[in-house]
Amino acid sequence: MEMELDEKLEELRELYEKKEFSRLKGLLSELNPADIAAVLDELPDNQRLLMFRLLSKEEAAETFVELDSDNQEALIHAFSDTELREVLDELYIDDAVDVIEEMPATVVKRILQNTDKQTRDSINALLKYPEDSAGSIMTPEFVDLKKNMTVEDAFKRIRRTGVDKETIYTCYVCDNSRHLIGVTTVKELLLHDYEDVIEDFMETNTISLNTLDDQELATQLFDKYNFLALPVVDMEQRLVGIITVDDAIDVIQEENTEDIQKMNAMLPTEKTYLKTTVFETWKSRFPWLLLLMVSATFTGSIITGFEDKLASLTILTAFIPMLMDTGGNSGGQASVTVIRAMSLGEVDFSDFLKVIWKELRVGFVCGSSLAAVNFVKIWLVDRTLFRNDEVTLIVDLVICLTLIIEIVFAKFIGCSLPMLAKKIGFDPAVMSSPFITTIVDAVSLLLYFGIATALIPSLH
Amino acid sequence: MEMELDEKLEELRELYEKKEFSRLKGLLSELNPADIAAVLDELPDNQRLLMFRLLSKEEAAETFVELDSDNQEALIHAFSDTELREVLDELYIDDAVDVIEEMPATVVKRILQNTDKQTRDSINALLKYPEDSAGSIMTPEFVDLKKNMTVEDAFKRIRRTGVDKETIYTCYVCDNSRHLIGVTTVKELLLHDYEDVIEDFMETNTISLNTLDDQELATQLFDKYNFLALPVVDMEQRLVGIITVDDAIDVIQEENTEDIQKMNAMLPTEKTYLKTTVFETWKSRFPWLLLLMVSATFTGSIITGFEDKLASLTILTAFIPMLMDTGGNSGGQASVTVIRAMSLGEVDFSDFLKVIWKELRVGFVCGSSLAAVNFVKIWLVDRTLFRNDEVTLIVDLVICLTLIIEIVFAKFIGCSLPMLAKKIGFDPAVMSSPFITTIVDAVSLLLYFGIATALIPSLH
Numbered sequence: 003m004e005m006e007l008d009e010k011l012e013e014l015r016e017l018y019e020k021k022e023f024s025r026l027k028g029l030l031s032e033l034n035p036a037d038i039a040a041v042l043d044e045l046p047d048n049q050r051l052l053m054f055r056l057l058s059k060e061e062a063a064e065t066f067v068e069l070d071s072d073n074q075e076a077l078i079h080a081f082s083d084t085e086l087r088e089v090l091d092e093l094y095i096d097d098a099v100d101v102i103e104e105m106p107a108t109v110v111k112r113i114l115q116n117t118d119k120q121t122r123d124s125i126n127a128l129l130k131y132p133e134d135s136a137g138s139i140m141t142p143e144f145v146d147l148k149k150n151m152t153v154e155d156a157f158k159r160i161r162r163t164g165v166d167k168e169t170i171y172t173c174y175v176c177d178n179s180r181h182l183i184g185v186t187t188v189k190e191l192l193l194h195d196y197e198d199v200i201e202d203f204m205e206t207n208t209i210s211l212n213t214l215d216d217q218e219l220a221t222q223l224f225d226k227y228n229f230l231a232l233p234v235v236d237m238e239q240r241l242v243g244i245i246t247v248d249d250a251i252d253v254i255q256e257e258n259t260e261d262i263q264k265m266n267a268m269l270p271t272e273k274t275y276l277k278t279t280v281f282e283t284w285k286s287r288f289p290w291l292l293l294l295m296v297s298a299t300f301t302g303s304i305i306t307g308f309e310d311k312l313a314s315l316t317i318l319t320a321f322i323p324m325l326m327d328t329g330g331n332s333g334g335q336a337s338v339t340v341i342r343a344m345s346l347g348e349v350d351f352s353d354f355l356k357v358i359w360k361e362l363r364v365g366f367v368c369g370s371s372l373a374a375v376n377f378v379k380i381w382l383v384d385r386t387l388f389r390n391d392e393v394t395l396i397v398d399l400v401i402c403l404t405l406i407i408e409i410v411f412a413k414f415i416g417c418s419l420p421m422l423a424k425k426i427g428f429d430p431a432v433m434s435s436p437f438i439t440t441i442v443d444a445v446s447l448l449l450y451f452g453i454a455t456a457l458i459p460s461l462h
Numbered sequence: 463m464e465m466e467l468d469e470k471l472e473e474l475r476e477l478y479e480k481k482e483f484s485r486l487k488g489l490l491s492e493l494n495p496a497d498i499a500a501v502l503d504e505l506p507d508n509q510r511l512l513m514f515r516l517l518s519k520e521e522a523a524e525t526f527v528e529l530d531s532d533n534q535e536a537l538i539h540a541f542s543d544t545e546l547r548e549v550l551d552e553l554y555i556d557d558a559v560d561v562i563e564e565m566p567a568t569v570v571k572r573i574l575q576n577t578d579k580q581t582r583d584s585i586n587a588l589l590k591y592p593e594d595s596a597g598s599i600m601t602p603e604f605v606d607l608k609k610n611m612t613v614e615d616a617f618k619r620i621r622r623t624g625v626d627k628e629t630i631y632t633c634y635v636c637d638n639s640r641h642l643i644g645v646t647t648v649k650e651l652l653l654h655d656y657e658d659v660i661e662d663f664m665e666t667n668t669i670s671l672n673t674l675d676d677q678e679l680a681t682q683l684f685d686k687y688n689f690l691a692l693p694v695v696d697m698e699q700r701l702v703g704i705i706t707v708d709d710a711i712d713v714i715q716e717e718n719t720e721d722i723q724k725m726n727a728m729l730p731t732e733k734t735y736l737k738t739t740v741f742e743t744w745k746s747r748f749p750w751l752l753l754l755m756v757s758a759t760f761t762g763s764i765i766t767g768f769e770d771k772l773a774s775l776t777i778l779t780a781f782i783p784m785l786m787d788t789g790g791n792s793g794g795q796a797s798v799t800v801i802r803a804m805s806l807g808e809v810d811f812s813d814f815l816k817v818i819w820k821e822l823r824v825g826f827v828c829g830s831s832l833a834a835v836n837f838v839k840i841w842l843v844d845r846t847l848f849r850n851d852e853v854t855l856i857v858d859l860v861i862c863l864t865l866i867i868e869i870v871f872a873k874f875i876g877c878s879l880p881m882l883a884k885k886i887g888f889d890p891a892v893m894s895s896p897f898i899t900t901i902v903d904a905v906s907l908l909l910y911f912g913i914a915t916a917l918i919p920s921l922h
């Protein structure tokens with residue numbers, strides 16, 4: 003299937019170069035807007051407009067939405083007012099808002115001037131919702147029915163108004179003050195007789211979001227309930243919009259990418275990897291690298307402070323990387339697991355003690371098993387094989403004891419910091435591996451040197 | 463909304479304890495199966511069956527699918543054959559397969575004995591597809607139409623057969639040998655006249671998957687094209703099933719969780735965090751910790767090998783953690799970014815050189831800027847403020863030069879290893895931060911000691 007698509011796109015480029023516009027038009031109508039957009043994104047500005055003009059009205063709008071925002075902006079500049087209006091008329095309102103959010107003020111002004119008052123009001127209303135709120139990703143275009151309608155009435159209404167709706171399959175039943183009182187689906191309607199009244203079979207246990215809810219809650223509900231659309235109500239419980247499942251998928255992928263970036267010491271970037279410039283990539287990576295670099299110098303000064311004792315028993319230095327890495331990895335495992343569980347809605351702050359109790363036990367089991375392996379390895383390899391006389395039983399014990407305690411500590415810090423961060427309103431994803439590693443590194447070294455000083459007579 | 467739900471669930475438990483079964487039944491019919499399942503999962507085995515029996519047939523099946531597999535198994539054991547058959551009759555085939563995949567052989571046998579031959583054959587066919595293939599997540603139940611049907615015919619067929627289909631909204635048009643020749647939607651059907659013939663308006667540019675394609679490709683297509691369902695064809699291009707968007711969301715979240723686990727040195731676990739036992743969590747975390755611990759001992763031996771020189775210029779030791787951490791973080795950033803871009807389908811092996819060229823430049827810019835900050839910091843803080851005489855200009859230069867080279871190297875390794883891993887058929891997510899860190903640690907130390915030996919006269 004992918005092969006076939008590549009061939010078609012190749013043909014598209016050839017027809018364009020040969021200026022065979024009528025065949026080109028035919029081929030374009032067979033392609034999916036997302037694929038046409040991928041071709042258009044690669045064309046130079048002047049050619050893009052030319053090919054765009056070959057698209058049918060509806061296809062043009064669908065393709066427009068999928069373009070890079072830079073290219074959307076260039077097209078808007080090149081459009082006549084009539085062309086701009088034609089594209090805008092065909093856009094769903096939430097898509098129009100997505101486009102507008104990326105545009106400079108002058109372009110936004112021109113866009114709003116070329117929409118009718120009702121659309122303009124809707125767009126302005128959506129623009130006001132906070133970023134990442136349910137309101138900011140919903141669309142105000144949905145099928146609304148009345149409870150006393152029959153199935154036949156409902157179908158008439160869908161046929162009349164459905165063409166402009168992003169989804170018609172979930173229909174919302176509202177009372178006269180626009181309160182959501184029930185939901186039904188086209189499937190239900192199709193399986194009932196024409197005379198049946200909606201009130202008699204609609205689902206009244208409606209699950210809805212508030213406009214100010216976090217978009218993450220929307221993704222959790224889609225994941226849990228398998229909906230095709232979710233209703234969004236305002237403070238007065240009036241239905242003001244819906245979120246469709248395709249937008250939910252976009253949000254899920256965006257949020258996952260963001261979490262993964264934050265978990266790995268990067269500021270989120272919005273563009274795809276290959277479209278991000280070197281400078282933009284640097285901007286997303288430098289701040290955390292700098293912060294972590296500065297923190298790591300404290301770890302360095304812990305070592306410096308212990309330098310004299312290390313010089314008197316140099317073997318201790320050899321185990322520093324192993325202890326630091328293992329502590330960091332253990333803490334990272336715990337933090338990432340808890341962050342993920344919170345973002346999937348599996349864990350919340352009420353589970354705080356349960357999570358800590360679990361991680362303490364996991365830490366103890368991981369620590370003990372690793373310590374056991376390490377104890378034997380040090381004895382057999384470092385002591386017996388390499389005949390290193392500095393490796394005494396007590397040194398071996400110091401290392402293994404440090405390992406157990408640091409892993410338990412790492413698991414504790416790793417699971418509790420993200421939960422506390424979320425509780426006080428920070429993004430838990432930031433409390434992840436690199437950050438935890440830095441704390442655990444310092445604590446591990448202090449532990450190591452403390453235990454060594456306490457147990458090894460020659461260091462007293 | 464969440465509050466309201468919690469109240470209902472609380473009421474459910476109360477009614478159950480008071481044994482007010484008829485009111486309980488009423489309340490159950492108002493709740494979503496996913497929520498009922500959450501309550502049932504918390505009940506003891508004997509009580510679960512009791513409450514389960516209060517559910518309507520359809521609701522019972524939908525709830526059953528959402529239960530933990532342990533509890534599904536316990537229920538199946540408690541069911542009479544009739545009860546089991548009733549639940550199985552209502553299940554969609556892909557859900558039945560999901561249930562079966564988690565059951566021990568004896569239970570599978572009993573399930574298959576209680577399904578009719580056609581269902582059994584379908585289930586067996588699906589069970590044969592490799593894990594994580596498109597075939598393994600599809601359902602063979604879809605609406606199929608013929609091209610010469612009118613809209614009226616189509617609606618008749620949907621009304622007659624649609625009740626058993628997971629989705630009716632996307633309809634597939636096949637020829638007599640079951641080849642997929644077009645697609646249409648209920649929305650299109652509703653917007654056309656009853657006499658219109660499907661062939662005249664169906665979409666012929668169908669995008670489909672092969673049964674053996676990776677499920678990740680399915681998620682990429684859903685993300686790109688905003689479909690509600692994707693058709694899956696066999697080797698002979700015959701339509702054998704569809705993947706629905708709700709299953710795609712489950713797969714997206716599973717794959718993301720898996721990637722995040724692998725990126726952070728864990729083996730994937732299937733259960734949710736709180737349901738995973740301490741031992742299971744240990745099993746997923748111990749292997750990587752062990753492997754990384756052993757690798758880190760090599761880093762340790764690099765330090766040991768340089769011990770004499772470190773003893774003669776002890777200030778060098780103080781910068782080891784900073785250099786190791788920064789290298790690891792830099793490499794981790796690159797690897798995670800590339801792994802994510804690959805899993806979203808933004809980058810593939812054909813971009814190999816482009817990616818490397820980009821990361822080398824990002825590495826140089828990140829390295830230089832961090833080195834500059836570090837150079838000034840060392841001079842002002844360590845040299846001037848703390849009056850450490852060991853900090854000479856040449857020592858400062860050694861550290862900063864190491865920083866630049868190690869970061870460029872870390873970015874290079876970080877982006878290339880995941881791409882190479884994928885090319886040769888390994889999971890790129892494993893080539894992530896912890897793994898990269900271990901390599902970069904060793905290389906950073908070798909670089910550091912090498913540059914120091916070359917440039918600092920007292921170490922010659």
